[in-house]
Amino acid sequence: LLVEDDLRVADFLIRGLEAEGHSVAHAKDGPEGYARATSENFDVLVLDVMLPGLSGKERCRKPRLRGLATPILMLTATDAPEDKADRPRGGADDYLTKPFDCDGLLARVEALARRGRGFGAGPPPRVVVGEVSLDRDAMEIRKSGRVVELTAKEYQLLDLLMSAPGKVMSRTRILNKVWGYD
Structure with a gap:
């Protein structure tokens, strides 16, 4: 699930992820993203930190408080030291600072998807x-x-x-x- 309000960025990410064989659902704001994340099953959640209606940080903390174990990758435009210190407490499994390399995003999404299935869990036999x-x-x-x-x-x-x-x-x-x- 990609939660991104900038439609150009979302379109770019969706095309890149789908070109690599991933199926991508898209939510345009925090409340829609929260509703989908808590009612549907996803391998990975990719969240923009600055979202209308519900910030990515809030959007990340709320599902964690409800016990959601889906790996979360946060996309952030800031790399300030105070933000770095707050990241581990935010509930995300990984962070990527914008602008980012598409290959780096793909690698992180794939790593989080493997982690979400459990270490050592591979494809079906x-x-x-x-x-x-x-x-x-x-x-x-x-x-x-x-x-x-x-x-x-x-x-x-x-x-x-x-x-x-x-x-x-x-x-x-x-x-x-x-x-x-x-």
């Missing part, structure tokens, strides 16, 4: 899309019940694509996830 099943424990692919032999890279590519069926993945994401940065 078995994925089925149509007639194709991928068993991560056995590293085995089956189509219509028959074992399909793949190279290691082909297996990694199929695993990545099956992890988000129906989603378009950017070339950059595929290269980074399957072949790595080097």
Whole structure:
């Protein structure tokens, strides 16, 4: 869930996150964001600190007081020392100062999503899309019940694509996830 009142910034963030395979819901102000965060399930909440109707800090503290454990990334325009001292008490799991690098935002969102699922919790051991099943424990692919032999890279590519069926993945994401940065 992205809670951002600046529609240009929100559009930029939504496009960037969706290009990397994330599904993004958007709330335009604090009250809408609070209502959605407490009534729907999200992997990560990305909140602007300065929001109309309810500041990001209040928006962050209220769900925490209600026991919401969803990881929260705060976006802030200020990097003042007094704000830095208050951040850990604000209920957020991480902060990012504007302007920020989109790759840095993506890395933090993905890290918080993993943390929210629990350390060591990985993807499900078995994925089925149509007639194709991928068993991560056995590293085995089956189509219509028959074992399909793949190279290691082909297996990694199929695993990545099956992890988000129906989603378009950017070339950059595929290269980074399957072949790595080097």
